[in-house]
Amino acid sequence: MTTPTKPVTSGSLLIAWQLRDKNVLIVGGGEVAAGRLEIVLGADARVTLIAPSEDLHKTIREIVDTNDRVTYHDRLFEGPEDLVGVDMALTAIDDVEESRRICEMARTRHIPINCADIPPSCDFYFGSQIRRGPLQILVSTDGNGPKIAHLIRRRIENVLPDDVEQTVLNVGRLRAKLRKRAPGVGGMLGKRRMGWMIKVSTQWSLEELAALDDLMMEKLLDEGWEKNAVPNDQAQALAASNA
Ligand SMILES: C[C@@]1(CC(=O)O)C2=NC(=C\c3[nH]c(c(CCC(=O)O)c3CC(=O)O)Cc3[nH]c(c(CC(=O)O)c3CCC(=O)O)/C=C3\N/C(=C\2)[C@@H](CCC(=O)O)[C@]3(C)CC(=O)O)/[C@H]1CCC(=O)O
Ligand SMILES: NC(=O)c1ccc[n+]([C@@H]2O[C@H](COP(=O)([O-])OP(=O)(O)OC[C@H]3O[C@@H](n4cnc5c(N)ncnc54)[C@H](O)[C@@H]3O)[C@@H](O)[C@H]2O)c1
Structure with missing residues (x-):
């Protein structure tokens, strides 16, 4: 039996979301979108990525060319029709007004959304992650210090046994x-x-x-x-x- 502890308040719920075969929409084609793409593919999601090809990140280009779980649209986000059938939406664009608009559209449709540039509008945050096969460790500072989350994750990595x-x-x-x-x-x-x-x-x-x-x-x-x-x-x- 565990000893009852005082409940911790004002944090977020850390859960291992089962994304396998769920539809994730990523809007944006820069470095942040590239990181999001890798991480949701690591959870076996199906991904639709919308971003103009002119400045598409090299990693995204490589993935869309080789991974049949990713559908790529070479254009800007158009409107609510882009949200049809979407289970999770992520914006990672350099246009905060458009990000806010997409966020509101998703919220109206009860689609969980993360806007990389507007933390107060996010339904969930990403964290700094360790993946060793099925072992997954997530460090979150709840928006206070992403780089600190990264550094703490590195410390934890150093104390894990190799095997x-x-x-x-x-x-x-x-x-x-x-x-x-x-x-x-x-x-x-x-x-x-x-x-x-x-x-x-x-x-x-x-x-x-x-x-x-x-x-x-x-x-x-x-x-x-x-x-x-x-x-x-x-x-x-x-x-x-x-x-
Ligand atoms: C953990 C990680 C996961 C990931 O993104 O996958 C992650 N950010 C990472 C890196 C990082 N991000 C930023 C820097 C520059 C240094 C710095 O600012 O510290 C670095 C460091 C770097 O690039 O090395 C800038 C930044 N980040 C946010 C904003 C918007 C804002 O704060 O307004 C701005 C622009 C601020 C500005 O303009 O000044 C917001 C968020 N970033 C989060 C997660 C969420 C909170 C997580 C938490 O607090 O624990 C949250 C709230 C939303 C979200 O993204 O879900 C990943 C590390 C992965 C790893 O390496 O292990
Ligand atoms: N959460 C985080 O960890 C974090 C870290 C760094 C930066 N940011 C923020 O995230 C955002 C993205 O960062 P980045 O470095 O990837 O930016 P970036 O400028 O490299 O890329 C932006 C991308 O969005 C695309 N884009 C712009 N408007 C679009 C639209 N309407 N539809 C589709 N695509 C569109 C651009 O073509 C480009 O590919 C920025 O607002 C930045 O401030 C967040």
């Missing part, structure tokens, strides 16, 4: 194997399953979890889960007894 991505992937695999042995949602079994996963995650170090292979996972389930225990011996010991 932390493998730790997360392995725990995902172990949980999937456990669910095969003990299927279902909720109830006593769900409680036992969660309790066991918490113990394994706590007693084994991140590095030990990263070193697990399929055979070791099966052994951990045989000798741990099946016997209602969490072997305290370390990954190396388990590996040695496997050999």
